[in-house]
Amino acid sequence: MRLLVVEDDDGIAAPLVSGLRREGFEVERVATGADALAAAEPDLVLLDLRLPDTDGYAVARELRARSGVPIIMVTAKGEEVDRVIGLELGADDYVVKPFGLRELVARIHAVMRRVAEPGRGVAADAVVTVGPLTVDRRRHEAALAGAALPLTPKEFALLALLASDPGAAVDRRRILEEVWGTRWYGPTKTIDVHVSSLRRKLGDPGWIETVRGVGFRLRAP
The missing domain is CATH 1.10.10.10 (Winged helix-like DNA-binding domain superfamily/Winged helix DNA-binding domain)
Structure with a gap:
């Protein structure tokens, strides 16, 4: 499974990418919204909301306008309104930092199961x-x-x-x-x-x- 990690903080991105690769995922990491939108479409996007050139909501809106790729928003924001906005923009799940790798992997698999559910x-x-x-x-x-x-x-x-x-x-x-x-x-x-x-x-x-x-x-x- 190919994942696109959109995260500008090297301290967070490096161990996250390393851990996901150990779990068997093929991972591409980008640090800006522009690079996220220019990347080849993956199987799932892990999208941080706070990016240096734009916010994750704008990236999610653009991705959803052109693609059905599953999106999990990853952010330090944890208020209900942020979750609602993310889900209304088409995000499939929402993970609040800090989170454990096992939780994230479980959420990735759950999202992919839900996406595939209608055909099973x-x-x-x-x-x-x-x-x-x-x-x-x-x-x-x-x-x-x-x-x-x-x-x-x-x-x-x-x-x-x-x-x-x-x-x-x-x-x-x-x-x-x-x-x-x-x-x-x-x-x-x-x-x-x-x-x-x-x-x-x-x-x-x-x-x-x-x-x-x-x-x-x-x-x-």
Whole structure:
């Protein structure tokens, strides 16, 4: 697995990169946001928020605009608002310094499992069709009227969850558990952000209905 470590502090980056390589990862380290955006796309990005040329939020926003690469934000900031902003920008997890290597490695594997989850353990229902919408969990692809939808990993996971039982209401807690992992039980505004993005990409807000006080459901408009 190829990791991109975006960290400007040599004292933190050197042992981190060394430890990750001992764990079997292929690691590239850069120290600026510009270099992060210029690097070849890895399998996962470990992104520090405090960078010399920009902040990690801007880097995450640009990465997410052009790619579905999983992002774990690594920072000294630990306030809830920082976590919410990071998750709303599309980060898959958030680790606060100081952290142990074992914890970080476990989070990396957990994120990669969640990204791959829609394609695992499915057979007859691997492909779900709801009107002109097709969700292929095995291929991790979605298409509307035959046109591929450019979804991020989180957007696909959310769509696949809603499509697993079209018309049924899926509550927010289940969405958080299955799409964002069981560790995050903070404010659920990030779900609304991803639902809004999905609605735009589907071209009609009627695809995803809000079930007041519960969550959301998918149905053909």
